[in-house]
Amino acid sequence: MDLRDRPEDVAFRHEVRCFLHEHLVGEFAELGGRGGSGDETFGFEVRRRWERVLAEGGWTCLGWPVEHGGRGASMTEQVIFNEEYARAAAPGRVNVVGEGLLGPTLIHYGTPEQQARFLPPVRAGAELWCQGYSEPDAGSDLANVKTRAVRDGDEWVVTGQKVWTSLAHQADWCFVVCRTDPAASRHRGLSYLLVPMDQPGVEVRPITQMTRTSEFNEVFFDGARTQVQNVVGGVGDGWRVALATLAFERGVALLGYQLGFRRELDRIVALAAANGKSGDPVLRQRLAQAHIELTIMRYNTLRSLSGVDGPVAPPEASIAKLFWGSWHRRLGELAMGVLGPAATVLDGEPLPENGGYGLGDLQRSFLVARSETIYGGSNQIQRNIIGERVLGLPPEPKGVA
Numbered sequence: 001m002d003l004r005d006r007p008e009d010v011a012f013r014h015e016v017r018c019f020l021h022e023h024l025v026g027e028f029a030e031l032g033g034r035g036g037s038g039d040e041t042f043g044f045e046v047r048r049r050w051e052r053v054l055a056e057g058g059w060t061c062l063g064w065p066v067e068h069g070g071r072g073a074s075m076t077e078q079v080i081f082n083e084e085y086a087r088a089a090a091p092g093r094v095n096v097v098g099e100g101l102l103g104p105t106l107i108h109y110g111t112p113e114q115q116a117r118f119l120p121p122v123r124a125g126a127e128l129w130c131q132g133y134s135e136p137d138a139g140s141d142l143a144n145v146k147t148r149a150v151r152d153g154d155e156w157v158v159t160g161q162k163v164w165t166s167l168a169h170q171a172d173w174c175f176v177v178c179r180t181d182p183a184a185s186r187h188r189g190l191s192y193l194l195v196p197m198d199q200p201g202v203e204v205r206p207i208t209q210m211t212r213t214s215e216f217n218e219v220f221f222d223g224a225r226t227q228v229q230n231v232v233g234g235v236g237d238g239w240r241v242a243l244a245t246l247a248f249e250r251g252v253a254l255l256g257y258q259l260g261f262r263r264e265l266d267r268i269v270a271l272a273a274a275n276g277k278s279g280d281p282v283l284r285q286r287l288a289q290a291h292i293e294l295t296i297m298r299y300n301t302l303r304s305l306s307g308v309d310g311p312v313a314p315p316e317a318s319i320a321k322l323f324w325g326s327w328h329r330r331l332g333e334l335a336m337g338v339l340g341p342a343a344t345v346l347d348g349e350p351l352p353e354n355g356g357y358g359l360g361d362l363q364r365s366f367l368v369a370r371s372e373t374i375y376g377g378s379n380q381i382q383r384n385i386i387g388e389r390v391l392g393l394p395p396e397p398k399g400v401a
């Protein structure tokens with residue numbers, strides 16, 4: 001595969017650069033690319049305004065088909081957009097879940113009415129989404145979901161608890177995997193419901209993370225209601241739809257995250273050159289190794305995603321997820337090594353609320369990277385998928401004590 005820009009890619013790259021050059025100014029440029037994980041509340045309202053600027057320019061939902069309001073952008077174009085976005089240090093996006101997970105799922109499994117109702121506000125940056133999958137006893141084993149939905153006239157009534165729900169405190173809607181038929185087998189009794197967050201039956205309790213922010217939450221549904229037509233893919237078909245969303249999560253949606261890595265590595269290299277750590281022979285080796293692996297990762301990601309056209313991520317997406325999550329975790333450790341003793345001193349902005357200081361960018365990234373080997377399917381789960389679907393090993397034994 002030839003990874004050099006073709007003439008049409010050069011033109012597309014130029015178009016993205018011109019847009020960002022013209023619009024990434026003032027309050028948007030002042031954010032300096034912040035607003036990612038562990039930093040999710042930073043400049044939130046400004047980032048919401050930025051989302052609308054992107055939408056007006058037609059730069060949200062690039063990969064969605066044109067008939068659903070997207071650009072029908074090819075994988076190459078999406079990569080180019082994300083590369084330029086990271087290079088320009090544009091603000092952290094506020095609706096990755098709506099654009100990257102809910103949207104593609106509805107495009108494949110939603111009814112025309114659901115598509116008409118829910119896709120335009122995602123595209124416009126007007127409605128934010130969160131993902132209600134995990135529960136205290138259902139993480140890797142998602143089919144163990146216990147949250148129940150019972151039909152009551154024209155509505156579903158939802159009762160149960162979700163956990164680790166990212167950005168639930170900012171979301172307008174949640175796609176909730178819940179049990180609609182307790183008598184059916186584990187996978188068959190599930191449905192995929194779209195539930196509004198702003199109602200008395202929904203309580204969101206933040207969980208404080210290592211970063212001292214609360215990107216994720218517990219969400220309690222206590223008689224929460226949603227209209228009966230807000231079930232995606234049919235009643236009892238939730239497992240198939242939920243897996244499709246996971247395939248998007250492990251495939252294309254993750255691509256965006258890793259494109260900022262080059263900027264981060266460049267910073268660490270510059271820091272090593274400035275603070276004398278580049279003279280340390282072991283750190284030099286590790287920096288060179290990080291560069292090599294990042295280069296491999298980029299090529300491999302492009303290769304493994306080049307055949308993706310639909311909800312079924314190839315098992316190779318698991319290799320990419322495993323590789324980048326583990327690489328970024330090692331990069332965080334390397335960054336702390338390059339910072340040396342300074343890594344133990346908070347060097348972020350002063351915190352008015354307690355007179356202390358916040359995390360610096362590299363410190364934050366070091367901490368956040370721990371979670372990247374867990375969400376979107378943990379490293380162990382990715383290895384299980386690779387074992388079964390790439391190596392052809394017999395299925396993992398179930399229910400063995």
Ligand SMILES: Cc1cc2nc3c(=O)[nH]c(=O)nc-3n(C[C@H](O)[C@H](O)[C@H](O)COP(=O)(O)OP(=O)(O)OC[C@H]3O[C@@H](n4cnc5c(N)ncnc54)[C@H](O)[C@@H]3O)c2cc1C
Pocket residue numbers: 130131132133134135136138139140141163164165166167216371372374375376377378379380381384396
């Ligand atoms: C930052 C972050 C954001 C998240 N955001 C969301 C969100 O928005 N919505 C949502 O629904 N969830 C979210 N999650 C939850 C995430 O999907 C789960 O944490 C993940 O699926 C693992 O589930 P668990 O935490 O219950 O761990 P468990 O499933 O209990 O696993 C515990 C350990 O056992 C290992 N393990 C489990 N089963 C197997 C097996 N069969 N073979 C080998 N090893 C196994 C796991 O790898 C892990 O190391 C988020 C998690 C994080 C860290």
